[in-house]
Amino acid sequence: MRVMLTIARREFVGYFITPLAYVFLVVFLVAAAVATFYFGRFLEDRQADLIPFFQFHPFLLLVLMPAVGMRLWTEERRSGSIELLMTLPVTTWQAVLGKFLAAWAFAGICLILTFPIVWTVNWLGSPDNGVIAAGYVGSFLMAGALIALTSCISALTKSQVIAFVISVVAGFILMVSGLALVLDLFTGWAPEYLVDLVASFSFYTHFNELTSGIIAGSSIVFFVSLIGLLLLINRQIIELKKAG
Amino acid sequence: MFSGLQNASRTTIAVLSIILAIVLFLCINLVATLTLGAVRIDATEGKLYSVSDDTRQVLEDLTDPIKLRLYLSTSLRDQNASIRAYSGRVIELLRTYQTLSGGQVDFELINPAPLSRDEEDAASFNLYAETTGLDPGYFGLVGTNTTDGIEVIPFLNVAQESALEYQLTRMVSRLSKRELRNIGIVDGLGIMTVNATQTRRWQIVDSLAEDFNVINVPLDFTVIPQGYDAIVVVHPFALAPSGLYALEQYVMRGGNLVVFLDPQAEKSLVSPTNPNALANPDSYLLPLTTAWGIEMQNDLVVADPSLAVPIIVGGQQGAQQRSVDYLPWISLNREIPGLFNPEDPVTAPLTAVMLESPGSLRPIPGATTTFTPLLTTTNTGGVISQAMAMARNPQQVLQNFVPSGAQVVAARITGPIRTAFPGGPPPLPEVPAGAEVTFLPPPELIRESVEDVNIIVIADTDLLHDSVIEGNVRYGPNNADFVTNAIESVTGGTTLTALRVRSPTIRTFDRLDAIEQAAMLAFEDDRQAKIAEFADATRQLQELAARSPIGQIATLPADQREQAAQLQERRFELNREIRDIEAAQRAEINAVESDLRIKNIVLVPVAVVLLGLIVAIWRRVRLANYLRRRAAAA
Incomplete structure (x- = not known):
């Protein structure tokens, strides 16, 4: 545990000694605010809620979280430092979890720094802060799932660009799997329970439920188990690469 | 060679473990979807998504079986992500009802395939068929009981998600009731009238008809017959003394009453001689209100800048169309404390009530009754003259309005009352020559009420109008709930009153x-x-x-x-x-x-x-x- 936290701390601090982290933060914060105020018509609609803010989160996170996570393993593999890392007295699990936690914490910082919108909506009216808190929980969990996905994919390639593109595409598929676009591929030939299962893997469905103020057990299980699965695959890939 | 084998076996183990993990992941989620449906934290302030105690009570009280059939076309569900998500919630809630009812509620999920018997049934129940593809898609609920009672929700609208529990519990409640209570409406406003200019009765009557047997009481009544659970008097500007006496004696004998008065009934008929004036703008129910220890201030209309509703003005003479607050049209919102009486079941659950030019109620000093405000304006409230309200000039009202403190626009009157007719029954109306009308004899005079009365007086009739109830979604129309709650409250029923308005609070940018x-x-x-x-x-x-x-x-x-x-x-x-x-x-x-x-x-x-x-x-x-x-x- 201590080793894992040490790795997480090192990785986390590592973000802030390059300009990249600041660029990500600025892009995320500006994009989120611009989307809320201009595309979401936050001020024009005069409703004291953060629907215009959260409705763009899936798309923002879909692009930015792969950008944060794409270098998690590609960099180690490209520079060869993965061999060095594996000679250290740390297990693959500790390394995978440590790196993931650092990136997830960074995503958390991104979300925390959107606090002015919460202050603004409370200054303008009396919003339901319980719903807002649930929305943040949803965003944080979705960010975690996208980072785990990117981390897993970044272990397969030495190219950050490839890791980024594949992660965005895979994330997009998970995002829209509850929509007709994807379900149409299954309806007609697959049994109904399989269609239901595919639909229940939609980020969007679970995220929408959370942003409406329901922290459902099934949504939490979905995100946590998905993160667990992806990290496990991530670990196996590293193990294989190490062995190879 | 050995290391090659070792590598191969490591690869196999890794791939196998990944496959196993994926299977485990699928199983966990399948089980979670099936079993954790009800496990959730409702983070909303008003606990909008939790099953309330009222619902539990209704379900526990069921004595006869009720069958609920949900017609859900999988084609419709698969084409629409929001219907897919919402249908999951509906099914989960119906299963919860089944469990809570101890088996009295039987829930069945039906996929009405095209040209099937089930589809015929769905059509025969008048369920709404959404046609997004080639086939009609159903998402409606049919409830039946053992005595041929049928309740139908033609289509479960995603937009009404927050009212889902109310819709379902109301359905169960109605199916469990053997008889609806009778309410008589003394209609001076024309809410029940169907004629050449008004092709259908007001929606509020339809809404009340879902919970009560609504009966029209002719305006020339001289006695209130037995059998009414409550009388609702609307805009009684022309009741004959014999009618007033009959009403008073009905109340004296323990009758339940809800009264809608108005100093400026904006939705009443326009004067036949002057199209800019109303034929009968005001109603005061004198002398009964005086005897009950309450008065609505004469010729004065309540206004409140803090609650005023914007209306569109301008568009003429080069001026831009713009919205201006019109002070006598007020929207009472739960966000502002003190507007709804939090102790009374009629008003405690309300979120928003809209009134147009209401009157100001106040107790008469020395009254034997207790005056309990139900709806009140803020402290910036006040009154303007009826003439100014009639002119409907927002600028003039803004410039001349002087706040004088909170005004009560609806109140409950309880306690003993004395007759307003100490001299005995007034004479019966004269029968026009040639008319074959016989008036029933007036009831015998009772000078003091046999028990404490319980009357609700509401100083506005416009709140009953369709346009006020549904016209302004932004302000959350809960007028119909308020009216139903008031009637239900005087007849002694309180179940469902809290449920009735569990819709999300309308929250706006007050500061802007x-x-x-x-x-x-x-x-x-x-x-x-x-x-x-x-x-x-x-x-x-x-x-x-x-x-x-x-x-x-x-x-x-x-x-x-x-x-x-x-x-x-x-x-x-x-x-x-x-x-x-x-x-x-x-x-x-x-x-x-x-x-x-x-x-x-x-x-x-x-x-x-x-x-x-x-x-x-x-x-x-x-x-x-x-x-x-x-x-x-x-």
């Missing part, structure tokens, strides 16, 4: 509204003066044009053409000045909005950039120091 209101007041005199001047210049121009035989200013003598040019110029100037004033009125709002945009879009990113620079400089300085120390050491 306040800023806008202040800016409007500050510049309004000047703007009105300019508009008047503009209208005057236009009139003068028209008069000049009229002097020309062909209506063309160009054909007028030179001096008049000069005058017309000056007037035209003045009109352009005034138009610009009016626009400038309107821009000034918007200026503060614009300033606040752009300030908020800057704070949200720029502030934190700039701080992040600064932090980045500080970290970079600090690291550079630290590196330089380190190198310097190393050089010194070397």
Whole structure:
């Protein structure tokens, strides 16, 4: 545990000694605010809620979280430092979890720094802060799932660009799997329970439920188990690469 | 060779473990979807998504089985993500009902395939068929009981998600009831009338008919017959003394009563002789209200700038269309404490009630009854004259309004009462010559009520109108709930009153509204003066044009053409000045909005950039120091 936290701390601090982290933060914060105020018509609609803010989160996170996570393993593999890392007295699990936690914490910082919108909506009216808190929980969990996905994919390639593109595409598929676009591929030939299962893997469905103020057990299980699965695959890939 | 084998087996183990993990992941989620449906935290302030105690009570009280059939077309569900998500919630809630009812509720999920028997059934129940593809898609609920009672929700609308529990519990509650209670409506407003100009009764009557047997009581009644659970009196401007006496004696004998009075019934009939006036604008129910220890202030209408509803004005004489708060139209909102009586079951669960030009109720000193306010304005409330309300000029009201404190617009009257007819029953109405009408004899006089009365008086009738109930979604129309709660409360029932309005609270930007209101007041005199001047210049121009035989200013003598040019110029100037004033009125709002945009879009990113620079400089300085120390050491 201590080793894992040490790795997480090192990785986390590592973000802030390059300009990249600041660029990500600025892009995320500006994009989120611009989307809320201009595309979401936050001020024009005069409703004291953060629907215009959260409705763009899936798309923002879909692009930015792969950008944060794409270098998690590609960099180690490209520079060869993965061999060095594996000679250290740390297990693959500790390394995978440590790196993931650092990136997830960074995503958390991104979300925390959107606090002015919460202050603004409370200054303008009396919003339901319980719903807002649930929305943040949803965003944080979705960010975690996208980072785990990117981390897993970044272990397969030495190219950050490839890791980024594949992660965005895979994330997009998970995002829209509850929509007709994807379900149409299954309806007609697959049994109904399989269609239901595919639909229940939609980020969007679970995220929408959370942003409406329901922290459902099934949504939490979905995100946590998905993160667990992806990290496990991530670990196996590293193990294989190490062995190879 | 061994290492090759070892590698192969490691690869196999890794791939197998990944496959196993995926299977485990699928199983966990399948089980979670099936079993954790009800496990969730409802983070909303009003616990909108939790099953309430009232629902539990209704389900526990069921004595006879009820069958609920959900018709859900999988084609419709699969085509629409929101219906897919919502249907999951509906199914989960229905299963919860099944469990909570101890088996009395039997739930069945039916996929009405095209051209099947199930589809025929769905159509025969008048379920709404959404046609998004080739086949009709159903998402409706049918409830039946053992005595052939049928309740139908034709389509479960996703937009009404927050009212889902109410819809379902109401269905179960109605199916469990053997008999609806009877309410008689004494209708002075025409809410039940169907004639050439009004092709259907008001929606509020339809809404009440879902919970009560609604019976029209003819206005010339001389006695209230047995069998009514409550009488609802609406705008009683023309009740004969014998009718008033009958009503009073009904109450004296323990009858339940809800009264809607109004100093300015805006939705009442227009005068046949003057289209700008109402035929019978006000109703006071005198002398009964006096005997009950309550009065509605004569010829005065309640107004409140804090609760005023904006209406659209302008669009004429060069002025822009704009929204202006109209003080006598008020929207009472749960967000402002003290408007709804939190102790009374009628008002405690309400979120928003809209009233138009209501009256001000107050107790008469020395009354034997207790006066309990149900709906009250804020402390910035006050009254304006009925004549001013009749003129319906928002600017005039804004300029002349003087706040005088909170006004009560609905109240409950409880306690003993004395008769308003100590001299005995008034004479029966005269039967017109030739008419075959026989009036029933009046009831025997009772001078004091046999038990404490329980009357609800509401000083507005416009709240019953369709346009007020549904016209302004932004303000959350809960008028129908208020009316149903009031009637249900006097008849003794309280179940479902709390459920009735568990819809999300309408939350708006109060601060921007306040800023806008202040800016409007500050510049309004000047703007009105300019508009008047503009209208005057236009009139003068028209008069000049009229002097020309062909209506063309160009054909007028030179001096008049000069005058017309000056007037035209003045009109352009005034138009610009009016626009400038309107821009000034918007200026503060614009300033606040752009300030908020800057704070949200720029502030934190700039701080992040600064932090980045500080970290970079600090690291550079630290590196330089380190190198310097190393050089010194070397």
